[in-house]
Amino acid sequence: MIPHVQLQDLNAFIAVAMDRSFSKAAKKLHRTQPAISQAIRRLEDELGDKLFDRTSRNGALTEAGTLLQEHATRLLRLAAEAEAAVRELQQVRRGRVVIGANEAAVHSLLPIVDRFTREHPHARVEVRRVASRQIATELLERSLDFGVLTFQPPDKGLQSISLGSDELVMLANPTHRLAAKKRVTIEEVGSEIVIAHNDPSPARDRVLRVYERRHAPINIQIALPSLDGIKRAVEMGLGVAVLPRRCALGEIARGHLVAVKVPELSSPRSVRFVFRRAGELSRAAAAFLELARERAEEAKENAKRTEFTTKERS
Numbered sequence: 001m002i003p004h005v006q007l008q009d010l011n012a013f014i015a016v017a018m019d020r021s022f023s024k025a026a027k028k029l030h031r032t033q034p035a036i037s038q039a040i041r042r043l044e045d046e047l048g049d050k051l052f053d054r055t056s057r058n059g060a061l062t063e064a065g066t067l068l069q070e071h072a073t074r075l076l077r078l079a080a081e082a083e084a085a086v087r088e089l090q091q092v093r094r095g096r097v098v099i100g101a102n103e104a105a106v107h108s109l110l111p112i113v114d115r116f117t118r119e120h121p122h123a124r125v126e127v128r129r130v131a132s133r134q135i136a137t138e139l140l141e142r143s144l145d146f147g148v149l150t151f152q153p154p155d156k157g158l159q160s161i162s163l164g165s166d167e168l169v170m171l172a173n174p175t176h177r178l179a180a181k182k183r184v185t186i187e188e189v190g191s192e193i194v195i196a197h198n199d200p201s202p203a204r205d206r207v208l209r210v211y212e213r214r215h216a217p218i219n220i221q222i223a224l225p226s227l228d229g230i231k232r233a234v235e236m237g238l239g240v241a242v243l244p245r246r247c248a249l250g251e252i253a254r255g256h257l258v259a260v261k262v263p264e265l266s267s268p269r270s271v272r273f274v275f276r277r278a279g280e281l282s283r284a285a286a287a288f289l290e291l292a293r294e295r296a297e298e299a300k301e302n303a304k305r306t307e308f309t310t311k312e313r314s
Helices: 007-019 022-029 033-047 063-090 106-119 132-140 186-190 202-213 227-235 245-253 283-313
Strands: 096-101 124-129 146-149 158-166 168-172 194-197 220-224 241-244 258-261 269-276
Touching: 007 022, 007 033, 007 063, 022 033, 033 063, 096 106, 096 132, 096 283, 106 124, 106 146, 106 158, 106 245, 106 283, 132 146, 132 158, 132 269, 146 283, 158 283, 168 202, 168 227, 168 245, 186 202, 194 227, 194 241, 202 241, 220 227, 227 241, 227 245, 241 245, 245 258, 269 283
Parallel strands: 096 124, 096 146, 194 220
Antiparallel strands: 146 269, 158 269, 168 241, 168 258
């Protein structure tokens, strides 16, 4: 290994080797001929071998020079690629954004992800499935750039913005006996076959706490590992589910599922985009945060319009 070899000297060597002329290499690199000669001499001193046959009329390479030319060409190409990659990273082109969220929270992120990937098609967004109770820790440890929660974490090193609100509803097949009702009680939901997620989550815990306080039974007969599985089971008529409305907007719009209010459970909850108060963000993460802030402003304006419309109707 030759620890003191500089890329600039290798560049000079390659130029001389290609042109077989110190003067042409100097002109090509916009350097003086003595500077090129010194660069070659430094390389020879570091390697302990001659690189050019000074007795030849055409500046032929020695055996060591031929070997170095092959390796130096590859090394300089890699250095150029590395520099280009870093510059692209600075310009967001090849950056990566890492976000922690539980499965239900992903739906709140998708509009931001959609816009980000359209504006930065070469950047990568990675949403990791992280339990809500772990997100704050992973943010502070810098394992994540951002997190999505339905509460403001108490950690002083974190801040958040609201991406809008969501509510828990009962999802049912359109032909279910409760589907035509505007609202149902928790007792009515609990008497049905309830399909639940088998992973703990704030929404699941909230539902169970309400049932415990009311001393009401809930018939969780089917537990599945994914929201898509739960929604599909409800579509098939296997039972009902209590989930955030945002998780099923597509199925509700297509008429595959019906959302029915459950007043004891449906108080709106804020979906919050969480990030560190201090510390540098990558260019990609900073661009994503800017879009999240814009989304938060849009959500705030929509909430104001909805509130105004509600007051007008009343």
